[in-house]
Amino acid sequence: METPHEHDEPAAAPSTAEPRNAFLEEKAFKSRTVLLFGEVSDRSAADIARRLIALDAESDKPIDMLVSSPGGHLESGDAIHDIIRFIGAPVNMIGTGWVGSAATHLYLAVPRDRRFCLPNTRFLIHQPSGGAGGPASDIAIHAREIIKARERIAQTIARETGKPLDSVLADIERDRWLSAEEAIDYGLVGRIIQNKSELRR
Template sequence: METSMTTTMNTPDSPAPASVPEPRTASYLEEKAFKTRTLLVFGTVTDAMAADVTRRLIALDADGDQPIHLLVSSPGGHLESGDAIHDIVRFIAAPVNMIGTGWVGSAATHLYLAVPRARRYCLPNTRFLIHQPSGGAGGPATNIAIQAREMVKARERIAATIARETGKSLEAVLTDIEHDRWLSAEEAVDYGLVSRIIERKSELG
């Protein structure tokens, strides 16, 4: 995760982005995905991604109250961008099904936890990563002190969200996120991040 003062969540390097489809193909695929009420959160979480995803969530919410399916495969990224998606998911009226695939790490885990546990699914090979925010503080000593305090606040906020949504104690979560904590799909279910591992769309709900 990353805050506005360059706090980041340390994650392995992301794979190179796939080639961008031709405009006509992209438009067709977007239209089909919209009709099936399916959105993708793939790649690094950025402010541009958050703006795009939240705009689509609001549009789908206005279009009807049927469930929205949000597929997540992301190493994380900017903390406040993850916050924006997390909060809009909770803000809209339409229910959202979170479906983890590939890997769900850091800020992506935070936005994944925006829905009740019963609506949190993942595919069999999904891996999850939880850890504390980290980053480089710079500038005058007074600014460094301010940035350090904000990083501690972010750590406590992330831990509180994980504790609330998994049923773990805050103390246990703070210990767990002290270092990278990787979880397989089965381990994520045991931890309380995921309600159920699915293999087919028909298993949703």
């Protein structure tokens, strides 16, 4: 005769992932550090905006934001860019891995003296891309919006690097990759650092 629950599934061991994540989140908050790793999306923009606003409410001390992202949704990058400029606490922007496209746009939200990168960071600037389909009138509208976005991105790069707008427009016509040293020369980055203590100099 079967004993009760003889064939029941064994109870799952309690997961340690959730407490560990909560612990790491708390440590990041206490150290006033925000991470953007991966694609820039509506979800990542909402998460980063929440963190920035919470940290700003907590203190006016600097916030360190580490960015390693290929870019993504331009308007999501705009949202992060504008929130960084909206809050009162200064943000130290730290590039690592690679910073491309919409991620470069949000990276430029802070003054050059607060734009840092680690030695192996690469940067990518280019014009926005589009793949609209549908009626010809919709394609024409989309094309006009792409041109406007291209102008706006070029104006931001020109303003934050000191380069002439015409020069930037030519540079972003195709993919333009820059090493950490080249990004310094271009005006994207203020300083290459190797450790956190260099942020406070």
